[in-house]
Amino acid sequence: MSLLVLGVGVCLAGWIALYALLCYTNGSCGYEWNCRLVTLFHGILAVCITAYIGYIDGPWPFTYPGTKNTPLQITAMVLSLGYFIFDMAWCVYFQTEGLVMLAHHTMSILGILLTLWLGESGIESCAVIFGSEITNPLLQTRWFLKHSGRYNTFLGDFVDVLFVLLFVIMRVFVGGAMLYCELISPRPKFIIKCGGVAMYVLSWVFVADIFRFAYRKSSVKFQHWKNPVQVRADINGQEIKRD
DSSP states (O other): OHHHHHHHHHHHHHHHHHHHHHHHHSGGGOHHHHHHHHHHHHHHHHHHHHHHIIIIISOOTTTOTTOBOOHHHHHHHHHHHHHHHHHHHHHHHHTOSOHHHHHHHHHHHHHHHHHHHHTBOHHHHHHHHHHHHTTHHHHHHHHHHHHTTOSSSHHHHHHHHHHHHHHHIIIIIIHHHHHHHHHHOSSSOHHHHHHHHHHHHHHHHHHHHHHHHHHHHHHHHHHHHHOHHHHHHHHHHHHHHHO
């Protein structure tokens, strides 16, 4: 256990050092821009590692939940745990996120800690990390496009559509299938099953927010198609008010 604590500490220090380096070399872009670069890097790295674990190294999470943690699974969880602690502290300090995102980070941290402490169900945790982080690059790309003035383009629409589709498929359908396999299997402990249910419920909260966003954006697009002159006038009026 002491080695795990040391590993988490080293990973946490690594994420902090990467963020500090980005702030030093890319300071003109602001703190949140650099934090999101760290988030983007973690998302890509976590997806690559957990995809290798699930599809190549094994075991298959839908068939063998509740099995003992492997060294590679532990490495992936320790790496992500260090990141989630860093990002949670950053979000609390700068107060950039709402209660839902903070709840997601809290549940992710507690879930990984529990899995490491029990020494089992690492394959489920890695699968959850994969499903959670696979949409992360699209989310960060959307933010970067928005803050660089390129969001209201075909690329911005493409990123939004792909994000919504991938999020719903991974969180609702794939996540639901995995939760079912988790609940009917006799191997995972009851507390792990409860954690899986909690994460799935939280996913539905995110999905509800995404559907509201998709409805608002599609309504604006439809109004723009119907009356582009009036929509542009409304947008310009809102921009003048903000100024």
